[in-house]
Amino acid sequence: xxxxxxxxxxxxxxxxxxxxxxxxxxxxxxxxxxxxxxxxxxxxxxxxxxxxxxxxxxxxxxxxxxxxxxxxxxxxxxxxxxxxxxxxxxxxxxxxxxxxxxxxxxxxxxxxxxxxxxxxxxxxxxxxxxxxxxxxxxxxxxxxxxxxxxxxxxxxxxxxxxxxxxxxxxxxxxxxxxxxxxxxxxxxxxxxxxxxxxxxxxxxxxxxxxxxxxxxxxxxxxxxxxxxxxxxxxxxxxxxxxxxxxxxxxxxxxxxxxxxxxxxxxxxxxxxxxxxxxxxxxxxxxxxxxxxxxxxxxxxxxxxxxxxxxxxxxxxxxxxxxxxxxxxxxxxxxxxxxxxxxxxxxxxxxxxxxxxxxxxxxxxxxxxxxxxxxxxxxxxxxxxxxxxxxxxxxxxxxxxxxxxxxxxxxxxxxxxxxxxxxxxxxxxxxxxxxxxxxxxxxxxxxxxxxxxxxxxxxx
Ligand SMILES: C[S@@+](CC[C@H](N)C(=O)[O-])C[C@H]1O[C@@H](n2cnc3c(N)ncnc32)[C@H](O)[C@@H]1O
Numbered sequence: 001x002x003x004x005x006x007x008x009x010x011x012x013x014x015x016x017x018x019x020x021x022x023x024x025x026x027x028x029x030x031x032x033x034x035x036x037x038x039x040x041x042x043x044x045x046x047x048x049x050x051x052x053x054x055x056x057x058x059x060x061x062x063x064x065x066x067x068x069x070x071x072x073x074x075x076x077x078x079x080x081x082x083x084x085x086x087x088x089x090x091x092x093x094x095x096x097x098x099x100x101x102x103x104x105x106x107x108x109x110x111x112x113x114x115x116x117x118x119x120x121x122x123x124x125x126x127x128x129x130x131x132x133x134x135x136x137x138x139x140x141x142x143x144x145x146x147x148x149x150x151x152x153x154x155x156x157x158x159x160x161x162x163x164x165x166x167x168x169x170x171x172x173x174x175x176x177x178x179x180x181x182x183x184x185x186x187x188x189x190x191x192x193x194x195x196x197x198x199x200x201x202x203x204x205x206x207x208x209x210x211x212x213x214x215x216x217x218x219x220x221x222x223x224x225x226x227x228x229x230x231x232x233x234x235x236x237x238x239x240x241x242x243x244x245x246x247x248x249x250x251x252x253x254x255x256x257x258x259x260x261x262x263x264x265x266x267x268x269x270x271x272x273x274x275x276x277x278x279x280x281x282x283x284x285x286x287x288x289x290x291x292x293x294x295x296x297x298x299x300x301x302x303x304x305x306x307x308x309x310x311x312x313x314x315x316x317x318x319x320x321x322x323x324x325x326x327x328x329x330x331x332x333x334x335x336x337x338x339x340x341x342x343x344x345x346x347x348x349x350x351x352x353x354x355x356x357x358x359x360x361x362x363x364x365x366x367x368x369x370x371x372x373x374x375x376x377x378x379x380x381x382x383x384x385x386x387x388x389x390x391x392x393x394x395x396x397x398x399x400x401x402x403x404x405x406x407x408x409x410x411x412x413x414x415x416x417x418x419x420x421x422x423x424x425x426x427x428x429x430x431x432x433x434x435x436x437x438x439x440x441x442x443x444x445x446x447x448x449x450x451x452x453x454x455x456x457x458x459x
Contacts (some may be wrong), residue, residue, distance in 0.1 A: 002032065002065035003047060004040045004171055004180055006109070006150075007058060008211070011036045012396045013403045013416065014058030016383035017215045021055055024222045032068075033173050034392050038109045040065065040171060040178055053184035055246075057191075057214035060153050063169045063180040066093055071177055074115070077108055077170045078123045080177050085128050087135050094166040094181050104128065104165040105142035107150035107182075111173035113394075121149040124170065139165070153185040194241065199269050200262035202236045208306045208353065208414070212405055213242040219383065219418050220302040220351045223248055227301040232288035232336065237263030237281075239304050241270040244280045251298055253284040253291050260285045289335035292342040302349050303340055307333070309355040309412050316357055316411050319365075326367045329355070333372035337419075341376060346422040350378065353414035356404055364404060364413055379424035380417060 007014035018039070022029055028044040049062045069080050095102060106125040108117060125141040132139045142159045144151045151167060161167045167182035194210040201207065208216075216239065217229060229243040234252030240263060243250040250267075254260050260283050267281050284294040310325040311317075317325070340350060350373070356364035370380065382389075382401045389395055397403055398415070406413040 001046050002040065002042050002068070002178075002180075003049075004038055004063040004065060004109075004169065004178060005059050006038055006061040006063070007036070008060055010058070010403070010405050012384065013212075013215055013405060014056075015039060015388075015395065016403060017056060017058045017218045019384065019388075020218050021052070024218070025052075031388070033111050033171065033176060033178070035109070035111045035113060036394050038111070038171055049183040053186065055218070056186075057211035057218070060186050061156070061167075061169075061182050062184045063171075063182050065171075065178050065180040067179045069177040069179070071173070071175055074174070076117060077120050077172050077177060078127075080172075081124060081170070081179070084179070085124075085131060087131055090128060090131065094168055096163060096166065098164045100164065101138045101140060102132070102165040103140045103142060103159050103161055105144075105151045105156065105159065105161050105167045106170070107144065107167060108170045108172060109150055111171060111176075115172075115174075116147070117149060117172070119146065121170075122146075124168075128168070153188055156182060156185050157188075193273075194245075194270075195238075197273075198236065198241075198266045200236060200265040202259065202262055204312060205235055205259070206306075206309060206312075206412075207236050208238050210238055210242055212414070212416075213239040213304070214246070216304045216351045216353075216416060217243055217246060217248075217302075219416075220304050220349045223301050228298050230291070230295075230298075230300045230303045231305045232286070232291045232303065233305050233307050234263050234283070235259050235306065237266045237270075237283075239306065240281055240283075241267055243304070244270070244276045245274055248280075248301075250281040251284075251295070251300065252281065253286040253288065253294065255285075255287050257285050289332070289339045292339055295343055298343075300343050300348075302351070303344065304351045306353040306414070309353070309414075313411050316359060322357055322365055325355075329367060330369075330372050334376070337373050337376040337378060341421070344421045348421045349381065350419040350421070351416065352419065353405070353416055354402075356406075356413045356415040358406070358411060358413060364406075364415070366398070366400075366402075366415055370400065370417070370419075373419045378419040378421055381420045381424055383416075383418060 005018060029041045032042055033040040053062050106121045108121045122143050125143055129139055129141045156167050169180045169182055171178040191210050225247040226249050228249045228251055230251045231239040232253050234240055234254045237252055240250035240252040252263055263283055286294055310329055354367050356366050359365050380401045383403055384397055389397055402415045402417040404413050404415050
């Protein structure tokens with residue numbers, strides 16, 4: 001089975017999460033192609049795409065690959081697919097059963113970011129529309145706004161493409177071209193509700209976006225339903241709410257009484273809104289370095305936390321301020337990791353955000369070292385294997401194996417690190433890397449596509 005996944009903006013984090021969730025679900029995979037925006041995989045079994053989509057905070061769309069073409073040169077997708085689409089194929093392979101006016105869209109993702117196609121999606125949509133109209137079908141084509149060649153999940157959703165027709169997806173590389181159909185898109189409206197509709201939001205200390213909280217929980221390991229996840233810097237309770245939604249039990253604490261109250265209000269709202277069973281969370285008012293005192297009856301499986309990001313700044317702090325802040329945090333986290341050792345069993349993880357100040361367009365000032373964890377017996381777990389990292393150089397994993405989650409408007413970015421209690425386990429993914437694979441299951445191979453006419457628009 002072959003699938004493509006459209007990755008979120010912080011694509012390295014999205015990919016790390018996808019690999020972690022495959023591991024949890026026992027899915028083995030081969031990478032057929034990978035670019036910042038999209039990854040194409042062959043899996044050892046069919047995926048329940050609805051369940052997978054809901055489980056993944058970092059994946060925007062899941063696409064089922066229906067055909068693969070071997071390219072000869074730099075042909076345009078419209079040239080490769082010149083004779084591919086016909087009335088029968090469109091109706092049988094792409095369109096959903098729907099008796100009203102059909103709506104469809106065409107999205108093109110490029111595996112080679114240096115190549116940009118002009119109006120290719122429009123061109124293909126136009127000839128599909130013509131094929132259907134020639135058969136007296138009433139159809140409407142939805143096209144991304146130029147220069148984009150791919151529809152956003154919002155457009156797919158608002159135009160009901162998955163229920164009234166299809167989103168036809170073309171993923172174009174230098175050697176291969178994949179054709180597929182979108183099966184699911186991320187429920188962005190629900191993530192918005194989980195974030196902005198909460199009754200007690202604390203913009204001042206900052207809240208981790210629900211998607212990122214979900215990703216961090218996925219990176220923390222494989223748990224059984226009702227296992228306990230701890231956030232000892234819980235703030236308004238975002239990580240806790242996501243943990244309960246994923247079927248775990250959440251334990252949260254904070255030094256600030258008001259934060260504990262906010263979490264209580266938010267989790268009660270969340271429980272009702274999302275039909276979470278009662279008794280799935282417990283809150284304490286505590287210093288994080290004393291949290292074990294509250295936990296005699298809880299077997300904590302993992303810690304997932306944003307930690308404190310230090311003082312709130314209106315602009316990037318001067319170096320001495322940063323140094324002082326990092327020093328204070330190191331001291332606090334040293335105590336906190338000593339505390340974790342009291343209840344976390346070997347192999348358990350602490351997935352944590354550390355502050356990283358933006359000091360340039362793409363540069364960050366990080367906490368200078370991770371001694372607070374490593375000197376207390378924790379090791380950093382690679383979010384992505386070195387094999388994949390080496391092959392796909394565009395992946396942004398820091399030298400110390402963390403991933404930065406950044407937002408344009410923010411002064412402090414979040415450096416996400418996976419710590420493991422005890423020695424690092426070699427987690428080489430069950431992936432074998434077959435970029436633009438030699439073997440294709442496609443029965444349709446266009447043998448005769450002129451490559452001489454093809455040229456790409458690099459502007
Ligand atoms: C960045 S906020 C966490 C926000 C949270 N992730 C959310 O989404 O709402 C950090 C929290 O750490 C708490 N905090 C700071 N120092 C603490 C300490 N020593 N022990 C426990 N909590 C602490 C602050 O009160 C604050 O609520």
